[in-house]
Amino acid sequence: MSQIMDRLQVLSQIENDVISCMQSAGQALMELSKEKSSVKQAETQTQQFLKTLNSLESKLSDQISYLTQVSTGQPHEGSGYASAKVLQMAWHRLEHVRSRINNLEKIKNKHLVGSRPSSMARAVSQQQPITIPSGSSTPVSTGAPPTPTQPPSLGPPNSN
Numbered sequence: 001m002s003q004i005m006d007r008l009q010v011l012s013q014i015e016n017d018v019i020s021c022m023q024s025a026g027q028a029l030m031e032l033s034k035e036k037s038s039v040k041q042a043e044t045q046t047q048q049f050l051k052t053l054n055s056l057e058s059k060l061s062d063q064i065s066y067l068t069q070v071s072t073g074q075p076h077e078g079s080g081y082a083s084a085k086v087l088q089m090a091w092h093r094l095e096h097v098r099s100r101i102n103n104l105e106k107i108k109n110k111h112l113v114g115s116r117p118s119s120m121a122r123a124v125s126q127q128q129p130i131t132i133p134s135g136s137s138t139p140v141s142t143g144a145p146p147t148p149t150q151p152p153s154l155g156p157p158n159s160n
Helices: 002-033 039-071 081-126
Strands: none
Touching: 002 039
């Protein structure tokens, strides 16, 4: 919040410098337009104008540089734009991974359903338990259909 106040204060100072610059230029021109103008007074106002103009140019360049940095997404002090963009992209990647896992799960289930009758027939003829090829080592009796598998968790990997 204080950075915003600092930026507003700098912009207010720039506005005051613009006013001062215009006043100096106006006074110098008024002095030169007089019939009996004082060259010394006109030069003083002109010097004040140039001094204020240089300061104004420097402050405006700083503001333009800051705005350029902010608008290009480069990280800078006090901005959450870059972090928000990284978070948004991470959510997008997560949704893509979930979608891909769901598609692979459907393909796997379709394949299991297509190969299940021959596995059942073989198991019945050999009287051996059927195991589900999802990494689960729980055997299923030959009389009961295999239980459906759950998609893998998207959480952090187990460190067993």
